């Protein structure tokens with residue numbers, strides 16, 4: 107087990123004038139499960155590959171257990187990678203695939219056998235040890251790839267979208283297996299995904315990257331409740347937050363025809379124009395006669411059984427005004443074209459600076475450093 111510290115780590119590719127990984131500073135605790143998330147091309151894989159030693163570092167440092175990894179070869183870093191593509195050897199059995207790295211490292215036969223047996227037990231692969239990858243399902247292959255990393259008993263696991271080849275149902279069950287396994291083994295893990303649901307459900311903390319730059323590192327709850335800017339607010343949460351420009355006068359924001367009072371601290375920091383953010387659950391249905399309600403024309407209804415999402419366009423707004431997403435706890439009889447009146451809980455409104463996109467609610471000096479103890 108080990109701590110990992112990215113200290114202003116930077117990677118530049120010749121083809122681009124902007125760094126792919128831009129001065130990333132990230133402190134990962136011993137035993138922590140840290141998820142790197144962000145849109146395609148934001149630098150997640152490159153960050154992970156730098157840690158594994160598969161990509162050089164053009165600036166800054168990466169420390170494992172306090173030791174600078176500069177010049178340390180990938181095989182000497184004690185980091186095990188799990189890739190999206192599994193990268194299993196097709197002509198070897200599951201057991202041989204798992205044992206391969208140990209054979210190369212000249213680990214004794216008895217020790218290798220014991221470690222493979224233990225990993226197979228943890229991953230419920232015992233019945234599959236003699237099968238070759240070609241006759242296994244995607245989920246089984248993925249578990250063999252995990253097993254191959256586990257048997258090495260590394261200091262750090264690096265996982266790059268290991269679930270993206272699995273179907274939706276298997277992804278859900280496998281993600282809880284991986285999270286449970288990581289908890290039991292207590293091995294520091296850096297996990298890359300572009301899927302914010304995966305990030306939110308698996309990570310002790312989640313690091314959001316944009317264009318190579320770290321935006322926010324926080325617990326899933328804090329990322330959701332206190333996004334530091336409009337990018338994080340939009341990226342985290344599904345369906346996405348509704349962002350609307352609003353004019354502020356005397357501490358009250360005008361959102362379409364709604365008057366949303368801002369708390370004093372936020373109002374003090376607000377310029378004339380702000381961006382207000384409302385998560386789907388911040389809205390509730392209102393009486394059509396209620397003065398302070400927003401009328402929406404329903405454009406889409408998603409009924410998920412236990413809840414529904416209604417997407418509506420404000421009636422009196424410009425045609426290109428942002429659609430408002432409303433979560434209803436029950437099934438709804440609303441259909442496309444209906445008129446619905448909603449009202450936001452004022453306390454749940456997020457407020458961002460219209461120019462910088464930064465949250466006006468973010469507390470000064472908030473820490474995003476690694477937890478003192480092992481994650482939850």
Ligand code: ATP
Pocket residue numbers: 119120121126144145146147148149150151152153300
């Ligand atoms: P994805 O989710 O699509 O895998 P990512 O967030 O993992 O994306 P990276 O693969 O780290 O992103 O790429 C970050 C940036 O660096 C991208 O703009 C990419 O085009 C660029 N890049 C990555 N590898 C190379 C390379 N070998 N040569 C040149 N540019 C590269």
